Every structure is written in C-alpha cells, then in structure tokens.
Amino acid sequence: MVVVGAGIAGVACAVELARAGLPVRIRERAHVPGGRMASKRFDGRPADLGAxxxxxxxxxxxxxxxxxxxxxxxxxxxxxxxxxxxxxxxxxxxxxxxxxxRGLRSLVEHLARDLPVTVDRLVLGVDPGPSVDGDPCEAVVLAMPGPQAALLLAPALAAATMAAQAQRWSxxxxxxxxxxxxxxxxxxxxxxxxxxxxxxxxxxxxxxxxxxxxxxxxxxxxxxxxxxxxxxxxxxxxxxxxxxxxxxxxxxxxxxxxxxxxxxxTVAGTGTHHLDADAIGLAGDAYGTPRVQSAWRSGRDLGRALVDRLR
Known part of the structure; x- marks a missing residue:
C-alpha cells in the first residue's frame, strides 16, 4: 500500500496499517514530514508555520x-x-x-519514526488497479487537500475524483x-x-x-x-x-x-474519510472540523477500514 502525504493524517493511517502487519510506504513531496503541522528553523530555532x-x-x-x-x-x-x-x-x-x-512537525516525525517514509518524492499520478506512477499496489491513500488529490487521479477513478473535488479550501x-x-x-x-x-x-x-x-x-x-x-x-x-x-x-x-x-x-467531506471500491482512500481534516485531532482521527479510521478490507 502507498500513502501519499506525510502529514498527520497520512502518518496516522500508515501507523494502523503497519501495526496490522500490512506493508506500507509513504511518499512525501516535501523535504520533511509534517504537512500543515509545519515548522521552519530560523538560526536553529523552530517556528510553527501551519497549525x-x-x-x-x-x-x-x-x-x-x-x-x-x-x-x-x-x-x-x-x-x-x-x-x-x-x-x-x-x-x-x-x-x-x-x-x-521543538515545533509541531516533531510530533508527526515521532509518529512516523518506525515507518518507511520517502521524502522529496513527487507523485505524478494514480491509475486504476490501483497504481502509483505505474507501480501496482493494493490500495492508495491520498492524505492531502482534495484539490491536490484530484490532480493526481486518473479520469477512470470517478468516485475518488468526485469526493476530492467536493472539498473546498481557503x-x-x-x-x-x-x-x-x-x-x-x-x-x-x-x-x-x-x-x-x-x-x-x-x-x-x-x-x-x-x-x-x-x-x-x-x-x-x-x-x-x-x-x-x-x-x-x-x-x-x-x-x-x-x-x-x-x-x-x-x-x-x-x-x-x-x-x-x-x-x-471550508466545505468538508462526509464521514471521517473516503474509501471506495477502487481501493482509493482520502483522509485529512476536511473530514470533520479543521483540527489536528480531526486529521489524525481521519487517517486512523481510514487505516482501520483498509485493514478490515484487506484482511
């Protein structure tokens, strides 16, 4: 399984998958995990830029x-x-x-400490099968804002695309x-x-x-x-x-x-996550109130749903 996005939702999802003994890989386009729990160092001192x-x-x-x-x-x-x-x-x-x-990013890094996270990895597309950039996998989790997820999804993945496009962000x-x-x-x-x-x-x-x-x-x-x-x-x-x-x-x-x-x-999805018949999942704080806790719970719940399905 591939989780795209190493924010707290993606990492929480991957934790559940790994805990169940399922193979999982995390792909993150940034230099470090964290997502919108972002911290940047200035003269060696972190400052929180996101949450x-x-x-x-x-x-x-x-x-x-x-x-x-x-x-x-x-x-x-x-x-x-x-x-x-x-x-x-x-x-x-x-x-x-x-x-x-040490900055909110340190919390995500702590959750991800035992997970295989690849940073500086830009994912270009998710296709039916499913596959990520042509690499087949059992399931794909897009743990990112819906407008970004929609750009990665092939037209044939209609259910996930509709769920992603339904979100609105400011x-x-x-x-x-x-x-x-x-x-x-x-x-x-x-x-x-x-x-x-x-x-x-x-x-x-x-x-x-x-x-x-x-x-x-x-x-x-x-x-x-x-x-x-x-x-x-x-x-x-x-x-x-x-x-x-x-x-x-x-x-x-x-x-x-x-x-x-x-x-x-500003316009959220329904439930705590999205998971469709194509084995494409969406998670994040768009499912619930825009809070760190909501993002964590969304990823956790999606991870558990995937464990139940794949078992």
Whole structure:
C-alpha cells in the first residue's frame, strides 16, 4: 500500500496499517514530514508555520498526546487567548491548547519514526488497479487537500475524483516576525476578528517556552488570495498590521512569509474519510472540523477500514 502525504493524517493511517502487519510506504513531496503541522528553523530555532496548536477531546487522541508529552515533545500551553474586535481587546477562555517545544512537525516525525517514509518524492499520478506512477499496489491513500488529490487521479477513478473535488479550501499566509527584543504586552495568542488582513497572532516564544521575541501571524483568505503568486511581497503589510494591532514600538528584524494555498477546508467531506471500491482512500481534516485531532482521527479510521478490507 502507498500513502501519499506525510502529514498527520497520512502518518496516522500508515501507523494502523503497519501495526496490522500490512506493508506500507509513504511518499512525501516535501523535504520533511509534517504537512500543515509545519515548522521552519530560523538560526536553529523552530517556528510553527501551519497549525498554531492542537486541542484534545477524543480519548484515543488523548493517549497519543500523552505519548508526545512523555517523550518531551508536547506540553499543555494555555486555555486563554485574547480577542481583538471592534470593541477592543478581551480575554477569551476555551479548551486547553497544546504546543510543541521543538515545533509541531516533531510530533508527526515521532509518529512516523518506525515507518518507511520517502521524502522529496513527487507523485505524478494514480491509475486504476490501483497504481502509483505505474507501480501496482493494493490500495492508495491520498492524505492531502482534495484539490491536490484530484490532480493526481486518473479520469477512470470517478468516485475518488468526485469526493476530492467536493472539498473546498481557503488560502492563508503565515508571517514569522522576529524582533530584536520582546516589545509587546504579555499574551499567548490572539484571535483577530473583523480585520482586513489578520486572523490569528501567536507569541511563538511563549508557545515554544523559550521566550524568544518571535510572533507568527496568519492572514485572512481574502488577503492571501491576492498574494499567492508572490507571497514574500506581503511581508511589509503583515508586519505593519501586526505592529499596529499590538502597538509595537520597533520594527521586526526579519519577516518570513509562507504560502498556504490550501490552508483550511471550508466545505468538508462526509464521514471521517473516503474509501471506495477502487481501493482509493482520502483522509485529512476536511473530514470533520479543521483540527489536528480531526486529521489524525481521519487517517486512523481510514487505516482501520483498509485493514478490515484487506484482511
């Protein structure tokens, strides 16, 4: 079996297959696993570019989170953000949000530690049989946003193509702003409502636990849509918006902008995954709420469904 995509959904699926003794291979087009649980190092320090945190409500996922905590990879971060809106700034409570001192990518890498993952491997097509780039296999899992999956599927794979095309996704840009010093009022993360550019800003030094003067901002889909061709050009506008929001007295030393063409599902699939008679499976957080837990559960459930079918 071949799993295309080494984000948390693909890795969770492969874990179930390997646990059942079924041969599985993971193909990932990026240099490292992680998917949208992405982290990038700046001067040796990781900053999270994709998911800002994760929450836990599923008992099975709670066990996974505890394994990450036991390995020193995850910690409970905060249950309180601030919210900015037309009425000003206020504190908002919610579920406990978890963070990863080494970056969220480290959690996916930990899950994948015993799996055969091939990175820098661009898959060009999935054909009936099924086969991946002409290589026959028992089943194929596409653990990626539906629009990307649809591009890989041969026209004859109608059921999977329809399921993939039914998904709708919105874009976002993530800006990593590094400052000379911590020059803002203490906060952990902020929801930014009714703003033309920003949706979320996180104190990455607080999130990481090292106090580094680093902020990570995520933009609205509307703003991102105008900068997908040249995301780096959006850096000055993102910096200006963050400095204005937080009343920062000094400019950032460095701004890095990461493009997410498919950042968040807006029209989800039904159930927790897709698996059709052609042995093509789709998994990810498009099946459920757009959360890390949903992506993990989607991959886990698809893996179990494949084990049941192939046995």
């Amino acid at each position: 800002a945190y994760f929450t836990v409500s599923d008992p099975d996922f709670a066990a996974v989170a505890e394994s990450w905590r036991a390995a020193g990879l995850a910690r409970e971060w905060t249950d309180t953000f601030v919210a900015y809106d037309r009425d000003g700034r206020r504190a908002v409570s919610g579920p406990m949000r978890w963070a990863a001192p 874009p976002s840009l993530a800006g990593v702003l590094r400052f000379p010093s911590r020059c803002w009022e203490d906060f952990r993360g902020a929801f930014v409502n009714d703003h033309p550019l920003l949706t979320v800003v996180c104190d990455d030094g607080d999130r990481r636990g090292d106090g580094a003067p680093v902020l990570v901002a995520h933009t609205t889909p509307e703003f991102a849509a105008g900068h997908l061709a040249q995301p780096t050009g959006a850096g000055p506008a993102i910096e200006e918006a963050v400095r204005d929001l937080l009343a920062l007295p000094e400019p950032a030393e460095h701004v890095h902008v990461h493009r997410w063409t498919y950042a968040k599902p």
